[in-house]
Amino acid sequence: MIYIIDHQDSFTWNVVHQFSKFSKVYCSNFFNIDKKKLDKSNVIVLSPGPGSPKDYPLTSKIYKKYKGKKKIIGICLGYQQILFNEKGKIVQQKNIFHGYQSEVKVTKESKLFKKNKIFKVGRYHSLKLYEPYKSNNLKITMRCLKSNIPMAIEDKKNSVYGFQFHPESFLTENGNIIIKKILSA
Numbered sequence: 001m002i003y004i005i006d007h008q009d010s011f012t013w014n015v016v017h018q019f020s021k022f023s024k025v026y027c028s029n030f031f032n033i034d035k036k037k038l039d040k041s042n043v044i045v046l047s048p049g050p051g052s053p054k055d056y057p058l059t060s061k062i063y064k065k066y067k068g069k070k071k072i073i074g075i076c077l078g079y080q081q082i083l084f085n086e087k088g089k090i091v092q093q094k095n096i097f098h099g100y101q102s103e104v105k106v107t108k109e110s111k112l113f114k115k116n117k118i119f120k121v122g123r124y125h126s127l128k129l130y131e132p133y134k135s136n137n138l139k140i141t142m143r144c145l146k147s148n149i150p151m152a153i154e155d156k157k158n159s160v161y162g163f164q165f166h167p168e169s170f171l172t173e174n175g176n177i178i179i180k181k182i183l184s185a
Contacts, residue, residue, distance in 0.1 A: 002183075003041035005030050005059060007049025007077055011124070011166060015047055015075060018168040021176065022183050030059050038062070043071045043183065046078025048166065052127060053077065053084035060085050071159040073182060076125055079162030082153065086138050089130040093149070097123035101171040102144050104151045109139035111156050112181050118145065119178070122171025125164055159185070 002019050004027040006012040016027050026037050030049075038044070044066055046059060053060070056077075063085050066072060074082040080090045100123045106113040119142070129150045133140070138160065142152035153162045161182050167175035 001026060001037070001041045002043040002045060003027075003038050004045040004047055005033070005062065005078075007047050007051075007056060007059070009047055009049040009077070011076075011168065012047045012049075014166075014168040015045065018176065018179060019045060022180060030056055033058070033062070038066075041070065043073065046072065046074040046081050046162075048076035048078065048124070051077070053081040053090055056081060067160060068158040071183075071185075072161070073179075074160075074162035075168075076164060076166060079153065079164050080127055080129070082160060082162045083129050083133070083138075086135055088133050088135075090127050091130045092126060093128040095147075096126040098126070099124060099171070102146065102151075102165070104142040104165065105145050107139075107141050107143060109154070110141035110152075111154060112161075112185055113141065113178075120171070120173045121151065121163075121165035121167075122169030123165050124169070128164070156185070161185075 002025045106117040108115050137155045137157045140150040141154045151164045167178045
């Protein structure tokens with residue numbers, strides 16, 4: 001079962017719909033977690049949402065508790081939440097990308113996607129990872145082709161994955177393939 005933690009975002013039910021193509025899904029608000037269902041899940045998805053990762057201390061506790069024990073996937077705010085908990089600094093970016101389609105390129109660090117593959121993705125964010133950023137296990141695996149901003153992360157050792165972009169968006173080509181690859185990893 002996939003447990004989706006909703007950060008009260010309008011995209012969450014699109015995420016639920018996308019993930020339900022691959023497995024049974026349960027979704028609840030971040031402040032109303034069903035601990036029994038969370039314990040039974042195989043995958044935890046941290047949804048998009050408003051604000052910044054520091055606004056969601058309960059999600060941080062869940063991430064820290066289950067990291068390395070369950071597959072964790074972060075989307076937009078969820079991606080930022082993972083980086084925030086891995087000592088990344090999340091900052092306001094110069095340009096705001098709400099409803100933009102951008103091309104991202106897979107880096108040599110990716111274990112799931114072919115190096116130099118280019119995807120068109122839907123972006124809805126005003127925050128980004130401040131660089132330089134170093135981590136032993138968490139690797140930046142996709143970057144915006146135009147701005148070089150980190151757009152995806154992988155930690156194969158702990159089964160942690162994240163996207164700054166929205167794989168469920170109609171602006172993202174092959175979003176279902178991206179999710180299927182991660183769920184199969």
